[in-house]
Amino acid sequence: MARDGSSTRDKILDTAEELILERGYSGVSVDSMINKLGITKGAFFHHFKNKQAMAEALLHRFGDQDLVLMENLRSRAEKLSRDPLQQFLIYIGLFEEMFDSMTEPFPGCLFASYTYELQQFDEATRRYIADSVLRWRGELQDWFEIIMAQYPPRLPVDSASLADSFNTILEGAFIMSKAANQPEIIVQQLRHYKNYIELLFATD
Amino acid sequence: MARDGSSTRDKILDTAEELILERGYSGVSVDSMINKLGITKGAFFHHFKNKQAMAEALLHRFGDQDLVLMENLRSRAEKLSRDPLQQFLIYIGLFEEMFDSMTEPFPGCLFASYTYELQQFDEATRRYIADSVLRWRGELQDWFEIIMAQYPPRLPVDSASLADSFNTILEGAFIMSKAANQPEIIVQQLRHYKNYIELLFATD
DNA sequence: TTTTACATACCGACTGGTTGGTATGTTTGA
DNA sequence: TCAAACATACCAACCAGTCGGTATGTAAAA
CATH class of the missing domain: 1.10.357.10 (Tetracycline Repressor, domain 2)
Structure with missing residues (x-):
């Protein structure tokens, strides 16, 4: 195994939960999540298809x-x-x-x-x-x-x-x-x- | 007044209500509404700014x-x-x-x-x-x-x-x-x- | 013990399509 | 005939998702 990405994955889910409960699933874009987290598209789609x-x-x-x-x-x-x-x-x-x-x-x-x-x-x-x-x-x-x-x-x-x-x-x-x-x-x-x-x- | 647009307005709201309760506000696009209704953008944005x-x-x-x-x-x-x-x-x-x-x-x-x-x-x-x-x-x-x-x-x-x-x-x-x-x-x-x-x- | 091979984690530019919205022209009925 | 009620054509921003590449770790062979 290489670097442990599980914390990144968890942080994505944390941010998603917070945003979705404020704006609904369709109201939250992938960009808004990664911007809030300070990660990139690559990281997001590495963890979720x-x-x-x-x-x-x-x-x-x-x-x-x-x-x-x-x-x-x-x-x-x-x-x-x-x-x-x-x-x-x-x-x-x-x-x-x-x-x-x-x-x-x-x-x-x-x-x-x-x-x-x-x-x-x-x-x-x-x-x-x-x-x-x-x-x-x-x-x-x-x-x-x-x-x-x-x-x-x-x-x-x-x-x-x-x-x-x-x-x-x-x-x-x-x-x-x-x-x-x-x-x-x-x-x-x-x-x-x-x-x-x-x-x-x-x-x- | 020319044609009575109030029925069109009502129909837009009817369709919107149905779709929004299925998909949420952000999950419903203006296009999806007008397509379902068979009207155009002009009609929609005539009735709502x-x-x-x-x-x-x-x-x-x-x-x-x-x-x-x-x-x-x-x-x-x-x-x-x-x-x-x-x-x-x-x-x-x-x-x-x-x-x-x-x-x-x-x-x-x-x-x-x-x-x-x-x-x-x-x-x-x-x-x-x-x-x-x-x-x-x-x-x-x-x-x-x-x-x-x-x-x-x-x-x-x-x-x-x-x-x-x-x-x-x-x-x-x-x-x-x-x-x-x-x-x-x-x-x-x-x-x-x-x-x-x-x-x-x-x-x- | 070192080197090579490989896997995971992540970056960021790019793409095709969709979005909300506008500008302008046409139809319709009082 | 004139204003309201549409239709059509179009735009810029944003969307989810892709792709080539890099950084960093592990494992195994030499």
């Missing part, structure tokens, strides 16, 4: 980080309580904590960004996005099944759409906070979601 | 239609019950009905699309987006104040973030349904929101 391939690699990296974060917060929540309902409430609380401690406004979710430009991407990328949504659902669905077995819900609900509701609120809150330029919206909406879960599975 | 101005006009039209829809459903809900809480639950139900009766998947919200490309737009457009969010909040906030005066919430909530939560869930559900390619998600999530409001203001 084309712009689309870079976008795909970026989304996969984002998805992987997402998964790691979810597993991390989940395992922390599971250590903080033995009760599945309490665990989930703590899980939401850890998300609140995370968004609350951010010094800069959360820049947004790449999946959402791509979703509002879906037809710009190839079938494989579109399928990866859909599969990711189903994966998030699957993870939380199992959790809700356990909760529902122990705590009968006050209103008839299904575990799948209940699982979806977490990401629904997150994605919605990202947009609202960006649109209104009010970062605090994310934590506020997570609190409402916690309220809902509490009320839905209240034992009293 | 540039692409940005078209995007701004489109967003304002979308915002106006939005407002009309909300007022329409609200007045229908107000006629169907005298109780403010019931009115709001009916209001959500009318949204459910609307999304349920759509023959094609809901294409998405222009405000959300623009929001994930915010830096592509000028300050005036960005402010219009932020003001729209605040306007939605304001409308529902008054409603919730009335509800809260009559029905003490089971958990401590503020009317502003509670108002935001409706649009949060809508915007989130739009993304989830597009990403997963499952239109039914929108109605499912609205049902969860209705659940939350019911449980939060339950009298028993």
Whole structure:
């Protein structure tokens, strides 16, 4: 092996993520990326066969980080309580904590960004996005099944759409906070979601 | 006046809206719009001084239609019950009905699309987006104040973030349904929101 | 141990095509 | 007949992507 180019590759993805969340995939040119980074076209196209391939690699990296974060917060929540309902409430609380401690406004979710430009991407990328949504659902669905077995819900609900509701609120809150330029919206909406879960599975 | 160009103008906006919700503003070229419509550049730039101005006009039209829809459903809900809480639950139900009766998947919200490309737009457009969010909040906030005066919430909530939560869930559900390619998600999530409001203001 | 061969990382000029936008001419209806 | 509603022809800037070349490292043969 020659010089280690992995840091250059990472820096390209970092810059791309930042710019794409501000201007969308189609709004970011290869030139704008390399100019911001101070590298050349040669470097860019050495690491990615084309712009689309870079976008795909970026989304996969984002998805992987997402998964790691979810597993991390989940395992922390599971250590903080033995009760599945309490665990989930703590899980939401850890998300609140995370968004609350951010010094800069959360820049947004790449999946959402791509979703509002879906037809710009190839079938494989579109399928990866859909599969990711189903994966998030699957993870939380199992959790809700356990909760529902122990705590009968006050209103008839299904575990799948209940699982979806977490990401629904997150994605919605990202947009609202960006649109209104009010970062605090994310934590506020997570609190409402916690309220809902509490009320839905209240034992009293 | 010579020929009536208003229908051409409308058709340009219709096509733009459709394409932008598929590919994002930057992903839609003026050529792609006029080709799809079968008109020429002359027609396009006769009606709009540039692409940005078209995007701004489109967003304002979308915002106006939005407002009309909300007022329409609200007045229908107000006629169907005298109780403010019931009115709001009916209001959500009318949204459910609307999304349920759509023959094609809901294409998405222009405000959300623009929001994930915010830096592509000028300050005036960005402010219009932020003001729209605040306007939605304001409308529902008054409603919730009335509800809260009559029905003490089971958990401590503020009317502003509670108002935001409706649009949060809508915007989130739009993304989830597009990403997963499952239109039914929108109605499912609205049902969860209705659940939350019911449980939060339950009298028993 | 040195030299040759080779691979990776990167540079920057260049290309064909697309972009948003303009200048000017033509048609159409009141 | 006159202004609004288009069409046509064109331009300069920008776009993604290519290509010949260079710099820098590793590996293996002599």
